[in-house]
Amino acid sequence: MTAQVPGRLPVAGPADVRRAAVRLVRADGRSFTAVLLLNALAAGAGLAGPWLLGRIIDHVRAGGGVGAVDRMALAIVVCALAQLLLARWARYVGHRFGERTLARVREKFVDRALGLPASVVERAGTGDLTTRGTADVAAVGTTLRDVGPEFLVCVVQALFVLVAVFVLDPLLGVVGVLALTPIWWVLRWYLRRARDGYLAEGAATSEVAEILAATASGARTVEAFRLSGQRVSAGRDALDTSRRTRLYTLFLRSVFFPVIEVSYILPVAGVLLVGGVLHARGAVSLGTVVAAALYLRQFTEPLDQILMHVEQLQSSGASFARVEGLARAPRPAGTGASTPAPAPADDRIDVTGVRYAYERGGEVLRGVDLTVRPGERLAVVGPSGAGKTTLSRLLAGVDAPTEGSVTVGGVPVAGLEPERLRRQVVLVTQEHHVFLGTVRDNLRIAEPAATDEQLWSALAAVGADTWVRELPHALDTGLGTSAHRTDGSQAQQLALARVVLADPHTLILDEATALLDPTTARHTERALAAVLRGRTVIAIAHRLHTAHDADRVAVMEDGRLTELGTHDDLVASAGAYAALWHTWHGDAGDAGLSSGEDTRDAAADRGATARTGGRTP
Structure with missing residues (x-):
């Protein structure tokens, strides 16, 4: 069973966590078996000491010679040395097993994170994903590297010690086990509450991280709209929730550990009392009683470590459930099939009866029908809020429609596997990211095998080769806050070069060229058009020269497709697009379709054209 909180990434259930743990063990089964075997040998060597000491006591009481005592004492030293070496070897093998397993967990987490649909990440928030990839993976790593091997060692030692007590005298063994009853009850009490407590603590930590990240990234907006009070209040609420969850897990530990500490003396006291009575009646020897008491005293050390690790295992188990839950993150609604979608028959895109509504908002698209032919250049225009960006997300498979279908070659776009989807359709927005590394590293994200010649060709296609050649080390120049800092237009050109x-x-x-100045934007779009000739291009038009150059223009108003045709046909029809076109040229007043930003961009385009002596299309 997998837990799912609305708006958050899922958490794997106990059964899923157990299956994932078994898979990790099987992936390195030989090392795991070696760890168990070495621990068993170390535990067996550790049992010799108390038993030999009991034999020494019985031998001395019987009037035996010193030579036998010396030999048994030497045997105790040899067994202790063997236990030390075997235990160190077991820990070494266990730590190597843990590091290899942690590497698998990290690699799998990265693969799953990169394979998440963008809509799932957006709804979950980066705080939750970041916390899982840092704090939770680190907790799992600590368990695999340190806690896991130590726990195995202690479990094997504890089992061997109990068996040794029963071998010495079954009645003393029963007394020792019965004296552990308080530990058993408090352990059950703790385990019933710990997992949910630590999961709630992890979720609260993710919420704090999400609020801090959102506030930091939107600091200018917070300042501009005077939202600092609201953000501080939201942060305090999240911190208060986090504090309560941490106090709850602290309460569990404050009950669990004191009861354990008090209960440690019960097995030893019980064996000494019952053993004394049995020895007085001649049922057992004094050496047997002493050996049993020493075994149970020795038993408290691995038991203490086991119970200490149980607390850590509950915390890391909750972290592992959050890490493993990434595998069960939902695909966008409507993708539903558990098997991979077939390959598209062709490159034709069909939008049929599409309606779409966001979870916390009204309906954005209302019955859109559209067919995009292979190799066509389609411009989508309309006022802010008309549904242009939502339509582009559906076309790119980021979201799936609430009703209707969006298909490429007869296959739902949102149902394509991420790798195949990236090769079929690429969405480029105003949002861009420059990764830490060189210019070459940033470009090869799109095509790792690209040669330098191909990189320069891609840069030239988007008009970025000039400024890249002026960098100190050209393609090998580092990018980032501590190296060369790119401005918005340069970062956007790098994103387009990756395309x-x-x-x-x-x-x-x-609006992929919205951050470029008008002249550079026109050059970039025309260069892209030349490079992508023969491919399908759907442009959410920010400047109307984009629509003028398109094969067809689609006009969006209030979530509906109201006009569709060539630029000349739509202008001649004297509809909404014609009014927008004349307004953009300054030939008419506000027609109600163009936003103020569109008008400003048109004026900027006309000004740039006048300065360069060019002609506005």
Whole structure:
């Protein structure tokens, strides 16, 4: 069973966690077996000491010679040395097993995180994903590297010690086990509550991280709209929830450990009392009683470590459930099939009866029908809030429609596997990211095998080769806050160059050149058009020269597709697009479709054209 909180990534259930743990053990089964065997040998060597000491006591009481005592004492030293060496070897093998297993956990987490649909990450928030990839993975790593091997050692030692007591005298063994009853009850009490407590603590920590990340990234907006009071209040609420969850787990530990500490003396006291009575009646020898008491005293050390690790295992188990829960993150609604979608028959995109509504908002798209032919350049225009960006997300498979279908070659776009989807359709927005590393590293994200010649060609296609050549080390120049800092337009050009290298058959540009100045934007778009000739290009038009150059123009208003045709046909029809076109040229007043930003961009385009002596299309 997998727990799922709305808006959050899922958490794996206990059965899922057990199966995942078994898979990790099987992946390195030989090392795990070696760890168990070495621990068993070390525990066996440790049993010799108390038993030999009991033999020494009985031998001396019987009037035996010193030579036998010396030999048995030497045997105790040899067994203790053997136990030390075997235990160290077991820990060494266990730590290597833990490090290899942790590497598998990290690699699998990265693969799963990169394979998550963008819509799932957006709804969950980066705070939750970041916490799972840092604090939770680190907790799992500590368990695999340190706690796990130690726990195995202690469990084997404890089992061997109990068996040794029963071998010495079954009645003393029963007394020792019965004296452990308080530990058993408090352990059950703790385990019933610990997992949920630690899961709640992890979720609260993720919420704090999410609020801090959102506030930091939106600091300028918070300051501009004077939202600091609200953000501080939200942060305090999250911290208060986190504090309560931490106090609850602290309460569990404050009950668990004191009861354990008091209960340690009960097995030894019980064996000494019952053993004394049996020895007085001649039922057992004094050496047997002493050996049993020493075994149970020795038993408290691994038991103490086991119970200490139980607390850590509950915490890391909750972390592992959160890490493993990433595998059960939902795909967007409507993708439903458990088997991979078949390969698309062709590159044709069909939008049929599409409606879409966000979880916390009204309906954004209302019955959209559209067919995009392979190799076509389609411009989508309309006012802010008309549904253009939502439509682009559906076309790119980021989201699935609430009703209707969006298919490529007859296959639902949102149902494609991430790797195949990236080769079919690429969405480029105003949002961009420059990764830490060199210019070459940033470009090869799209195509790791790209040669330098291909990299320069991609940069030239988007007009970025000039400024890259001026960098101190060209393609080998480091990017980031501590190296060369790119501005918005440079970062956007790098993103577009990655698109050229990815070479998808369909490219969706959602105001992808909005951060470029008008002249650079026109150059970049025309260069891209030349590079992507023969491929499908869907442009969410920010400047109307994009629509003028398109094969067809789709006009969105209030979530509906109201007009569709060529630029000349739509202008001639004197509809909404014609009004927008004339307004953009300054030939008419506000027609109600163009936003103020569109008008400002049009004016900037006309000004740039006048300065360069060019002609506005």
